[in-house]
Amino acid sequence: MLVVIASLAWALVVVIAVALVAHGLGWLAARGLRRWARRTKHALDDEIVHDLAGPLRWVLPVVSLPLTLPLVPLPEHVADPLQHAALVLVIITAGWVALRTLRTVERIIAARYASGGEDLHARRVHTQVRAFRNIAAFLVVLLTLAFALMTFPQVRQVGAGLLASAGVAGIVVGFAAQRSIATVVAGVQLALAQPIRIDDVVVIDGYWGRVEEITLTYVVIRIWDERRLIVPVTRIMEAPFESWTRSSAQLLGTVELLLDLRADVEPLRAELTTILQTTPQWDGRAAVVQVTELRDHGKVVRVLVSAQESGPLFELRCVVRERLVAFIAEHQPEALLRHRAELAWDPAYDQRSARPAPEEGEA
Helix, strand or coil: CHHHHHHHHHHHHHHHHHHHHHHHHHHHHHHHHHHHHHHCCCHHHHHHHHHHHHHHHHHHHHHHHHHHHHHCCCCHHHHHHHHHHHHHHHHHHHHHHHHHHHHHHHHHHHHHCCCCCCCHHHHHHHHHHHHHHHHHHHHHHHHHHHHHHHCCHHHHHHHHHHHHCHHHHHHHHHHHCHHHHHHHHHHHHHHHHCCCCCCCEEEECCEEEEEEEECCCEEEEEECCCCEEEEEHHHHHHCCCEECCCCCCCEEEEEEEEECCCCCCHHHHHHHHHHHHCCCCCCCCCEEEEEEEECCCCEEEEEEEEECCHHHHHHHHHHHHHHHHHHHHHHCHHHECCCCCCCCCCHHHHHHHCCCCCCCCCC
8 A cells, every 4th residue: 555655646746846847947938038028129029928928837837747647657546537637728728828829919910000090901900800809719718618528528428418409409599599699790790891990980879989999799989088888799780870980080070150140251261261270180171161051140150170080170179169259259249149129119108108197195
């Protein structure tokens, strides 16, 4: 008995020692890669090494386990569970490495195509890469779990039983997962058709914001007040929405002024030219002042301006509105809207309402 225990302890010590040596080699390799990355001028190397350093430290010891266990004298009832556990660890580690590799590939492509408001091709590439990375990550997790579970004989027997009744099970699963499958299909369609892209400016259900993240099942919209609107991908594919940057980020904006009927429009046109020439947000495409509507108490003067993006356009509209109102108040105060009323004098009413003066002694 003592000989068996000593042999078992010696075998376990050998296995643990080999795993520790492999872990140390992985740690040294990761440290060497970090030093090499710090010497380069590009920050992308540091991010890639950071993603792969963790798996590199554990891949070698995990792989060394199934290779070392057959070489040490272990009883069968001890060697079989350890060999099975080592196989499961190898499968899980392979899935972990695959997930980190997907993240690394995404970082490399993102560094090559810098995303920006005007670079439509870069936004298109970012959207495709992120969507397909989410799909690939989902498949990697699913396959990793499937392969790990298939190493258990009990699970294989259950799988054989399920395959025997695949017809009924397929119908039941189809009805149960109809919405989930539709969501996944919509996510794939979103990645291929790209009705929206990363950094697109959109208006959905009355919310104005910028597309921050696109996943397989939902889209994150960063609203102007820093809130996040979570929109299912099925909503994007099935319902209409506004895209302000679909083909170009350039936009037109209006400023409406409600003025008196006597307001002179020509000085406003000259003042608008002066305002726009000193405002960096204006891109030089549109500068129009027009009377678009007459109302009971005044007229609507519409000012049309343009900018390269939605953010500068909002600032430009505010500046134009403020300075035009100040110009009107200073140079044309009569142009500000006012309400008029006419009082008519009726002599007959004055005679009916007149009363004789009271005599002395009357109360």
